[in-house]
Amino acid sequence: MSENHAKGADEKFCESCGSVIKKQAELCPQCGVRQKLEGKNWTATLLFCLLGIIMLNGVQRFYTGNWIIGLIQLLTLGGLGIWQLIDLILIIAGAYRDARGRLLVK
Numbered sequence: 859m860s861e862n863h864a865k866g867a868d869e870k871f872c873e874s875c876g877s878v879i880k881k882q883a884e885l886c887p888q889c890g891v892r893q894k895l896e897g898k899n900w901t902a903t904l905l906f907c908l909l910g911i912i913m914l915n916g917v918q919r920f921y922t923g924n925w926i927i928g929l930i931q932l933l934t935l936g937g938l939g940i941w942q943l944i945d946l947i948l949i950i951a952g953a954y955r956d957a958r959g960r961l962l963v964k
Contacts, residue, residue, distance in 0.1 A: 897960040898922050900949070907946050915942055918949070923957030 865871065865878045872879050874891035885892055898921060906918040916931025936942035948954040954962055 897958075897963045898956045900952075900962040900964040903954065903962055904946075904949050907942065907949055910936060911939070911942050911946070918945060922954075922962075925957075 868881055869878050870881050870893075871877070872886040872889060872891065873893060875886060875889040877886060877888040879886050879888075879893070881896075883893060903918050903921060906921050910917045910931075914932070915934075915936030916928040919925070919928030919931055931937065931941055934941070945954065949962070952961065952964075956962070
């Protein structure tokens with residue numbers, strides 16, 4: 859197991875060996891085990907975006923924490939559909955990020 863070490867605000871414990879690692883780390887530097895990623899669900903975001911194309915523009919932005927952009931999309935009908943289409947392409951391509959800058963989790 860790991861030594862007794864207090865973790866900081868930008869750290870977490872490895873799910874396998876318990877070592878203190880950075881929150882952004884995909885692999886534990888001690889044991890090499892891949893860590894679970896935190897973030898919004900890819901499938902839910904995709905479904906919200908598709909729903910937005912039909913009636914509620916910007917709902918995927920509200921879900922991912924981008925409240926201001928979501929409100930703008932809602933008021934402009936998703937930028938007349940263009941913004942909604944761009945978001946859809948970004949989600950499908952795996953390049954869409956939540957308000958904290960994290961990629962969606964599949």
